[in-house]
Amino acid sequence: MGxxxxxxxxxxxxxxxxxxxxxxxYMFLVKWQDLSEKVIYRRFTEIYEFHKMLKEMFPIExxxxxxxxxxxxxLPAPRWFDGQRTTENRQGTLTEYCNTLMNLPTKISRCxxxxxxxxxxxxDLKLPSENQAKKPETYLMPKDARNNIxxxxxxxxxxxxxxxxxxxxxxxxxxxxxxxxxVDVVEKGQSGEPYVTIKAYTAVEEDEMTLAEGETxxxxxxxxxxxxxxxKDDITGYYPSMYLQKSGQDNTQVKDLIKKRxxxxxxxxxxxxxxxxxxxxxxxSQDSYRRNSIKFIQQRKKMRQLSAQKEENQxxxxxxxxxxxxxxVPPRPSQDLILNRCSESTKRKLMMPI
Numbered sequence: 001m002g003x004x005x006x007x008x009x010x011x012x013x014x015x016x017x018x019x020x021x022x023x024x025x026y027m028f029l030v031k032w033q034d035l036s037e038k039v040i041y042r043r044f045t046e047i048y049e050f051h052k053m054l055k056e057m058f059p060i061e062x063x064x065x066x067x068x069x070x071x072x073x074x075l076p077a078p079r080w081f082d083g084q085r086t087t088e089n090r091q092g093t094l095t096e097y098c099n100t101l102m103n104l105p106t107k108i109s110r111c112x113x114x115x116x117x118x119x120x121x122x123x124d125l126k127l128p129s130e131n132q133a134k135k136p137e138t139y140l141m142p143k144d145a146r147n148n149i150x151x152x153x154x155x156x157x158x159x160x161x162x163x164x165x166x167x168x169x170x171x172x173x174x175x176x177x178x179x180x181x182x183v184d185v186v187e188k189g190q191s192g193e194p195y196v197t198i199k200a201y202t203a204v205e206e207d208e209m210t211l212a213e214g215e216t217x218x219x220x221x222x223x224x225x226x227x228x229x230x231x232k233d234d235i236t237g238y239y240p241s242m243y244l245q246k247s248g249q250d251n252t253q254v255k256d257l258i259k260k261r262x263x264x265x266x267x268x269x270x271x272x273x274x275x276x277x278x279x280x281x282x283x284x285s286q287d288s289y290r291r292n293s294i295k296f297i298q299q300r301k302k303m304r305q306l307s308a309q310k311e312e313n314q315x316x317x318x319x320x321x322x323x324x325x326x327x328x329v330p331p332r333p334s335q336d337l338i339l340n341r342c343s344e345s346t347k348r349k350l351m352m353p354i
Contacts, residue, residue: 005110006118007031009098013140014087015041018133024087026094027138030118040124042117044078044090050117051075051097058108059236060220065229072108073100091141170196170216170247192218192231198251199243199258205266209237216247226264240264 012027025041032038055062055072063070075097079086102109163181177183196216203210209230211217217239221229228241240263245251339347 003110004115005033005106006102006115007033007035008102009118011091011095011098011141012039013138014091015139016084016137018136024082024084026087026091028098028118038120038124040118040120044082044087047094048075048078050113054108054113057111057113057236060229061104061108065221071104073097088139174216192220194247195219195230195244196247196251197239197243198245198255201240201243201263203237205238207237209235209239211239217244219244225266227266238266 008031010029010031012029014024014026016022016024023043025043026047028040028042030038030040055064058072059065060069062072073096076090076093101114108114161183163177163179163183166179167175167177169176194216195218197211197213200213201209201211209232211232215232217230217232219228219230220236222241223229226241227238228244229236230239230244242258242261242264245254333341335350339350342350
């Protein structure tokens with residue numbers, strides 16, 4: 001039968017449950033590749049966590065590097081409290097989300113993360129116990145809101161191509177084909193280039209990839225610091241670009257050149273919560289950060305320049321040898337005032353003939 005995959009997902013409605021506390025769950029009908037149909041129940045918080053993890057696994061397709069490349073649909077965040085009206089109004093959004101998810105490239109729609117989330121869990125098979133005070137209340141979507149049944153059971157039509165030249169595979173992930181062979185194309189890559197690792201590398205940071213020599217990978221984003229974002233199977237991460245070369249090229253000379261060269265320093269990162277660097281550096285206080293910031297240093301330098309210029313202007317306008325201020329000399333008192341205020345001895349001296 002081949003690897004399992006999901007043909008279609010239909011939202012049937014939602015249930016209001018009262019155990020262990022009141023909450024709401026959505027009912028999905030999942031149709032698998034063997035035409036089996038399973039009903040599963042998921043809370044919206046679970047669906048949103050699944051959505052966030054899916055974006056982390058595929059940063060290019062989720063628009064985290066460039067918004068123009070986003071193909072993974074949007075999903076609003078859950079509210080602090082979801083009532084019945086909010087749960088009911090969200091059904092249209094979830095229906096559109098599931099339809100878009102199933103129409104994504106198979107590397108996303110058939111990845112292990114999607115398959116595991118929509119598999120039947122033991123809780124999906126549990127029936128309400130007899131001792132429950134209140135049984136779950138089921139709310140089905142209107143019939144006109146559901147998709148046509150043909151969308152569920154319709155076959156997957158693949159495009160058939162004829163091989164126009166012989167090709168010998170270079171790795172275990174490729175196929176050897178002969179001229180004239182007919183093949184069915186399951187997926188067409190819209191972007192990305194096939195490369196081969198010409199030197200092994202062991203990841204140092206969590207968002208880097210560990211690969212052996214001779215592995216075939218896909219380059220999905222080239223950066224100028226010597227580290228490229230690559231993908232192998234469902235894993236995305238960084239790898240030194242000097243250790244990569246396009247498939248089919250002679251790499252003998254290049255391998256000799258980089259044999260003793262180490263990887264360049266890292267200057268970039270991707271917005272991937274599962275593969276971000278660990279925050280090992282010490283936290284600094286806000287005052288320390290302010291003192292060491294470029295903006296603060298520039299402001300301090302500017303203030304010093306203004307202060308020096310102000311002092312220079314004051315010196316230019318002032319005299320070269322400034323005189324100390326002299327006290328004012330009072331006017332000489334008259335002879336009558338002296339005679340009225342002086343002592344008798346002074347009066348006798350003033351009255352004596354000269």
